[in-house]
Amino acid sequence: MSGLAIKPSGIPRSPRRLKAKKCKNPACRAEFVPARSFQTWCSPDCAIAITAAKKQKERKTLEQRDRREIKVRKEKLKSRSDYMREAQISFNAFIRERDRLAGHCCISSGRPLDWNGNAVDAGHYRSVGAAPHLRFDERNCHAQSKQDNRYLSGNAVDYRIGLIQRIGLEAVEALEADQSVRKYTIEDLKAITAHYRALTRELKRAAV
Structure with a gap:
C-alpha cells in the first residue's frame, strides 16, 4: 500500500503541502518548505549548526547552575570575618575612587597620588583597631599614599591637618x-x- 490517504470515493488524497518557514539557524534564516512539520532547518548543515547551538546553550545553563551552587556553598562556609573583609574591601575601593575623581592629593602629605599603580590606600584617621565603629565612616577615611599609611603609621599629625582642611575642625x-x-x-x-x-x-x- 502506498500510504496515501484514501478518499471515501476510493481516489487517493494528495499529501498536504506544509507552509514555508524560516530556518532556525541564526546564520541562515532562509525560507524553506519543510518535509516534516517539526523540521526547523533548511539543510543538513543548518541542522548540525542548530544542534550544536542547542548543546552549547544547555552546557552554558549547566555551568551557570554549577556556579550558583558553588557560590551558595561558599556562602555557607564564610565566617563573619570573611564578610567583614569583603565589606572593608568594597568600602576602601569606594574611598579611593571618590578621591581619585575629586583629584585629591594624599590626605596626610599633601603630595599628588600615583593612581596608575598600586600605591594608594584608603587610610583611616582613627584606625580600625582603635575605633572599629568608624571603619565605615566616610569622614574618617581618605586616599593616602602607602608610604604614609603603612610605613609612617598613618602620619597622624599631618593627617589631622589635612583632614581639618578637607572636612573642617568641627567634623x-x-x-x-x-x-x-x-x-x-x-x-x-x-x-x-x-x-x-x-x-x-x-x-x-x-567618569566615562
Whole structure:
C-alpha cells in the first residue's frame, strides 16, 4: 500500500503541502518548505549548526547552575570575618575612587597620588583597631599614599591637618569624640558590601 490517504470515493488524497518557514539557524534564516512539520532547518548543515547551538546553550545553563551552587556553598562556609573583609574591601575601593575623581592629593602629605599603580590606600584617621565603629565612616577615611599609611603609621599629625582642611575642625573633633559602640551583623556587612560596590560602579560610570 502506498500510504496515501484514501478518499471515501476510493481516489487517493494528495499529501498536504506544509507552509514555508524560516530556518532556525541564526546564520541562515532562509525560507524553506519543510518535509516534516517539526523540521526547523533548511539543510543538513543548518541542522548540525542548530544542534550544536542547542548543546552549547544547555552546557552554558549547566555551568551557570554549577556556579550558583558553588557560590551558595561558599556562602555557607564564610565566617563573619570573611564578610567583614569583603565589606572593608568594597568600602576602601569606594574611598579611593571618590578621591581619585575629586583629584585629591594624599590626605596626610599633601603630595599628588600615583593612581596608575598600586600605591594608594584608603587610610583611616582613627584606625580600625582603635575605633572599629568608624571603619565605615566616610569622614574618617581618605586616599593616602602607602608610604604614609603603612610605613609612617598613618602620619597622624599631618593627617589631622589635612583632614581639618578637607572636612573642617568641627567634623574632625566630632570624629575624635565619638566613642560609640557598633556591632555589625553578617546582614549588616552584606548590605555594606553591596552598597559600596554599587556606589563605586556609579562613580566609574559617571567618569566615562
